[in-house]
Amino acid sequence: MDKHKRIAIIGAGPGGLTLARILQQAGFHPEIFEGETSATQREQGGTLDLAEDMGQTALKVAGLLEQFKEICRYEGEALKIMDKTATALHEYGSSENPEAVTDSRPEIDRTVLRHMLLDAVNPEAIKWGHKLLYATSLENGQHELHFENGVTEIVDLVVGADGAFSKLRPLVSKETAEYSGVSMIEINILDAKNQFPDMVELNGLGSAFSLDDSKAMLAQMNGDGKIRVYLSFKVPVEWLHNNGINYDNLGEAKTELLKLFEDWSPKLKNYIHYANGPIFPRRIYMLPVGHKWEHKKGITLLGDAAHLMSPFAGAGANLAMLDAAELALSIINHDDIDEAVHKYELKMFKYAGEMSSITKKYMDLFFETNAAEKIKELMKSFHKEENQKA
Ligand SMILES: Cc1cc2nc3c(=O)[nH]c(=O)nc-3n(C[C@H](O)[C@H](O)[C@H](O)COP(=O)(O)OP(=O)(O)OC[C@H]3O[C@@H](n4cnc5c(N)ncnc54)[C@H](O)[C@@H]3O)c2cc1C
Incomplete structure (x- = not known):
């Protein structure tokens, strides 16, 4: 693969930054275009749990797993399910017994995660204050990117890691969030x-x-x-x-x-x-459960841009990072960038589709009659599985 192909990543969220890190490590020179003006412009939100088979797998590929393990919070895995009387129907780990968790989904604050990823990426590759307005597909498969600050760029591959309301999604799909x-x-x-x-x-x-x-x-x-x-x-x-x-x-x-x-x-x-x-x-x-699109040369999506789902299964950031690792590895391991992107998409559609269906089921359960009891049963079976794996 020609490592000098111009790869633009739109968005410096967990997905975009993980992709940039892995590609840079392999000698590629991706550029990240981020709408925010700096790393501190916006509070990044709450805490996330990163699963062994998703977010942590991506961090391993990115060479950051050990660093993550030093700063994550294992006690944050504790989970309590209550009904409106504050009766605890299910408790997994607790302040008295924090070690009763399996360590497979430790927590990290989103701001801490973003800083860890930012520190791991060549800072010159990040173009802050570049909000993408729209992109156009050129006949040769390249894309022309138009930013709010007046800058335009032509690139060989553009990756939409620009979240829920992606400006690139309309180029591949009719679906909207x-x-x-x-x-x-x-x-x-x-x-x-x-x-x-x-x-x-x-x-x-x-x-x-x-x-x-x-x-x-x-x-x-x-x-x-x-x-x-x-x-x-x-x-x-x-x-x-x-x-x-x-x-x-x-x-x-x-x-x-x-x-x-x-x-x-x-x-x-x-x-x-x-x-x-x-x-x-x-x-x-x-996005609709199982969202997918026909492959198109020179453009793809990852993370929320590709498969936005509700937070009820805690999967969004995990999947964004997993997508990034899958796409990066595919690019690294193929000679043809178009084939690499297509193979990534086929693999991602399958696992993200399954997860979006599970997430929708969880969301519905949270608001059903007897929700606490139902979520308790779900979590009990989930935690039993985790403990058996541990
Ligand atoms: C309330 C809530 C709780 C959640 N809890 C969890 C959880 O516990 N676990 C979990 O895994 N997930 C959770 N999620 C989901 C998770 O936050 C997202 O799925 C994840 O951040 C997606 O990562 P991403 O990189 O695809 O996109 P984002 O994190 O949305 O990053 C997109 C980046 O692109 C930039 N951008 C956007 N538009 C443009 C543009 N036009 N031009 C340039 N840059 C642009 C943005 O500024 C941002 O930096 C939660 C979500 C919500 C709403």
Whole structure:
């Protein structure tokens, strides 16, 4: 393979950065075009668990697995399932017994992961402040990229690692990200570890899912001692804007949110009472389950751009990184770049399709009657499998 072919990666998320790292290690010179102006422009969000057979596999290919293992949080794997009475139906690992986890899906804060990947990539390859507006396919299979800052580039291969609302996806597919039927309101309890020990005791050091009445409180301890909570609702797309909640005033918003969980245990309502950090409304979007496209020369997609799914199976970042490793290895191991990309796509469609179907099933389960009981059974079987593997 000619290592001087011009490869453009759009987006410096976990997928784009992993791809760049592996290709650079093999002597290629990919360029990453990122819309944000710097690594610190935007808070990168919550904690992620990276699975052995997905995110960690990609980190191994990228030569970063040992570094990851030094900074990840094994105790973050703990999981508690509660109903609205705050009764724990299932507990996996706990603050008293953190070693009861299998170590196969340790947590890392998204910002920490991004910094680890950024440090591993040649900084000159990252073009910050390059927001792609659109691309056009040229007759010879190359692509012309048009950026908001006026720059245009012509490249041999463009990889859309530009997330949920990819600007490259329309060149290969008619599908668009659709509202999943689930909306979330994210609230944050800053410094919970020091200020709200009762909350930490209830939540544990990992995730705590409280499910009832087709609603969910999905809480996760972050590495900085903050508890991030996604209050989740199965609601029409316009609900986040017509529910009367003033997101600009935390006190007022909390009063309205408490009404939505009126008959829930006071212990769980403390997730809302104690919230003292930013609040964000979030609609959850997804691509159709099993999204795929006809191969087209000179362009491909990975991660959310290729198979956006809801976060209910914790698979998005894992898959983005796995895609990156699969695509990079395919490019490295083939003489013909087009054949390499096509083979990656066929493999990725299969595993990502399976995962998007599982994710959709999980999302539906979270909002069914008796959701806590059903998710408990699911997690019990999952954890049993993990323990057998360990
Ligand atoms: C609430 C929530 C919780 C989640 N929890 C988990 C979890 O526990 N585990 C898990 O594995 N996944 C989780 N996910 C999913 C995960 O965040 C995504 O699947 C993952 O970040 C996708 O990575 P990516 O590299 O494909 O895209 P992204 O992380 O979205 O990165 C895309 C990058 O492209 C840039 N970009 C976008 N448009 C342009 C443009 N036009 N031009 C240039 N640059 C552009 C963006 O600025 C960004 O840096 C969660 C998602 C949500 C919403």
